[in-house]
Amino acid sequence: NAGVMQNPRHLVRRRGQEARLRCSPVKGHSHVYWYRQLPEEGLKFMVYLQKENIIDESGMPKERFSAEFPKEGPSILRIQQVVRGDSAAYFCASSPTVGMDTQYFGPGTRLTVL
């Protein structure tokens, strides 16, 4: 029974390139969350998605960042025109329902912007 899977695990981009981070939730989970962990900081919520819908994107930077969770396939966090400050670990989590339910976290994608 596979848990949350994220790929790639490590991603290196040059300034100005695009980064695409993928998250496959636990089978049967329809709620996906993205978090960012900056160096020396705690996790910060970015966006919460349910299949084909963005429910809460209050933690997403207003520009360059977008997320989707299509009917088929993984959730994608997309960062356009990356800058050095985007270097961080990005974690995805999934849960089966909304409410006070446990979120299961993926291993994270470590993005390095050169």
Next chain:
Amino acid sequence: AQSVTQLDSHVSVSEGTPVLLRCNYSSSYSPSLFWYVQHPNKGLQLLLKYTSAATLVKGINGFEAEFKKSETSFHLTKPSAHMSDAAEYFCVVSDSNNDMRFGAGTRLTVKP
């Protein structure tokens, strides 16, 4: 608004001695509280959670935490530290599944 404060950024203990990682929270509602652990180069793993059932919660790897409403605390403890416990620990408060707040983390070092 809700928030969580982990009172120590770094805790160092000797192997075999007790572990105490402190967490205080504020929430307008009856919160759910979680402790997650992150080992180096790994993802987050759930240690335990409190969701308004028993106030003393037992988790994996011998960890437990006690919810104290009067003190707004949810401290994580373990009677005897093991070298493999060295990691970063996050306290999390949630009053709905799309509004989780993470603490800044406590780095636990275990000395031989």
